[in-house]
Amino acid sequence: MGFKIAVVGDQETVTGFALAGATYAHIYTTKEETLGKLGEFLASDEIGLVLITHRVAEELGYDFLWMMQAKRLLPLVLRIPDKTGYVPKVDELREIIKRTVGVEIMIRKEGG
Amino acid sequence: MAVPLAVPPTRMELLKLRQRVGLAQRGNDLLREKMDALVIEFFEVVRRIQEARAKALEQLSVAHRALSMCFAIMGTLETKQASREAKRELQVEISTRHIMGIAVPAVEVEEIERNALMRGYGLHMTSSVLDEASREFERALKLLIGLAELEGSAFAIARELEKTKRRVNALEYILIPRLKEAIKFIVMKLDEMERENFIRLKRIKAMLEERE
Amino acid sequence: MSADRLIKIELSKLNVHLPERRLSLREALSSAKPQVVARDGSVHTFKREELEFLAGLLPEADRDKLQLPILIALEPKLGRGTARISGDAEAKVVSQVLEKELTAVELLIYRPEVAILRRKLPTTTQYLFLW
Numbered sequence: 001m002g003f004k005i006a007v008v009g010d011q012e013t014v015t016g017f018a019l020a021g022a023t024y025a026h027i028y029t030t031k032e033e034t035l036g037k038l039g040e041f042l043a044s045d046e047i048g049l050v051l052i053t054h055r056v057a058e059e060l061g062y063d064f065l066w067m068m069q070a071k072r073l074l075p076l077v078l079r080i081p082d083k084t085g086y087v088p089k090v091d092e093l094r095e096i097i098k099r100t101v102g103v104e105i106m107i108r109k110e111g112g
Numbered sequence: 113m114a115v116p117l118a119v120p121p122t123r124m125e126l127l128k129l130r131q132r133v134g135l136a137q138r139g140n141d142l143l144r145e146k147m148d149a150l151v152i153e154f155f156e157v158v159r160r161i162q163e164a165r166a167k168a169l170e171q172l173s174v175a176h177r178a179l180s181m182c183f184a185i186m187g188t189l190e191t192k193q194a195s196r197e198a199k200r201e202l203q204v205e206i207s208t209r210h211i212m213g214i215a216v217p218a219v220e221v222e223e224i225e226r227n228a229l230m231r232g233y234g235l236h237m238t239s240s241v242l243d244e245a246s247r248e249f250e251r252a253l254k255l256l257i258g259l260a261e262l263e264g265s266a267f268a269i270a271r272e273l274e275k276t277k278r279r280v281n282a283l284e285y286i287l288i289p290r291l292k293e294a295i296k297f298i299v300m301k302l303d304e305m306e307r308e309n310f311i312r313l314k315r316i317k318a319m320l321e322e323r324e
Numbered sequence: 325m326s327a328d329r330l331i332k333i334e335l336s337k338l339n340v341h342l343p344e345r346r347l348s349l350r351e352a353l354s355s356a357k358p359q360v361v362a363r364d365g366s367v368h369t370f371k372r373e374e375l376e377f378l379a380g381l382l383p384e385a386d387r388d389k390l391q392l393p394i395l396i397a398l399e400p401k402l403g404r405g406t407a408r409i410s411g412d413a414e415a416k417v418v419s420q421v422l423e424k425e426l427t428a429v430e431l432l433i434y435r436p437e438v439a440i441l442r443r444k445l446p447t448t449t450q451y452l453f454l455w
Contacts, residue, residue, distance in 0.1 A: 017249060018196070019194065019246040145404065212450070
């Protein structure tokens with residue numbers, strides 16, 4: 001199945017990916033508007049991937065995290081740095097790895 | 113200390129309990145195997161993510177530099193105009209594949225790199241910096257699509273891993289100990305009743321012998 | 325008791341991702357979209373590069389014998405971390421992938437080897453839980 005790409009972020013990010021072929025775009029305006037647009041993208045059956053900058057994701061705060069928990073498998077959502085290269089200090093994946101390593105250590109201890 | 117189950121101390125009950133411990137133990141062993149397998153899968157995806165992230169983010173910053181150049185030389189308005197005129201119908205093939213029943217995304221990264229004609233912005237706007245910026249972003253997009261596939265898989269596996277771990281814990285630390293306690297209790301009670309019976313019989317025998 | 329029922333339900337879910345009918349390597353290679361349908365209705369697609377890699381490891385005649393996905397059987401009886409590969413063609417191919425000698429009809433492999441096998445053949449191998 002073929003899906004389209006959406007991008008949410010600042011002017012440069014949106015322009016760049018539009019040039020690369022992304023179909024849908026939203027430049028951050030206000031939290032409410034952006035959450036609304038993001039919701040549309042997540043509900044769309046056409047969109048397979050949503051690129052969103054870390055900065056905007058942070059602006060959207062808890063509502064964004066909630067949407068990530070609640071969404072279906074598609075569209076995939078990927079957080080990316082903007083032109084400043086900003087990445088947040090807390091890496092969700094690293095947190096998950098830490099928790100998993102906790103499991104791994106438990107397994108080994110019990111004579112695995 | 114496990115809270116003991118309230119069960120009548122009969123042999124029937126003992127048999128039932130032993131069956132239940134067997135079932136619980138079997139379930140636990142299998143879920144542990146599943147957990148181990150999930151951990152293998154998880155760490156493999158994580159390993160690939162680390163490589164993929166480094167490459168993708170590097171390419172993204174290259175792309176942004178090219179775009180800044182384009183803004184500077186061609187002008188911001190013209191560049192934005194080009195991005196509006198560009199052919200923006202890029203499609204990605206996404207299907208699902210399965211690891212032990214968990215749906216993970218499988219993305220086909222088709223050829224994203226195009227030439228100026230394919231990109232669609234008017235020929236009058238063609239300028240090498242625009243081409244450059246477009247090309248670098250196309251490359252970045254390709255790498256990011258690959259990364260999205262990996263991260264999607266990682267999160268899905270992690271979620272299943274957590275769920276399985278909770279079940280293993282419930283079996284190992286709550287259910288099985290409770291069942292074992294109940295079994296101990298019944299065995300003890302049955303032994304006691306056996307002994308009491310034995311003593312009673314001996315007394316009766318002694319009484320009967322006295323009568324004679 | 326509801327705990328027992330929950331356990332039985334969990335056990336019944338363990339293998340629900342496996343297909344009713346597997347595909348032979350020959351069938352998979354000749355299909356435009358090589359895939360199998362699992363018992364829960366999910367569709368699992370094999371990657372072409374893996375199919376071609378497997379084809380290269382076997383004589384042409386064996387392509388009918390190799391059933392996909394190759395099953396990595398996890399059975400607590402074998403001990404934790406040990407898995408079994410059954411099937412002639414399957415064992416042959418896996419022993420080559422792992423560069424391990426085949427001593428019996430069934431092949432036993434250990435946790436680090438399982439990891440390597442899964443890394444090299446992510447879509448053409450799957451786990452099977454046995455008890």
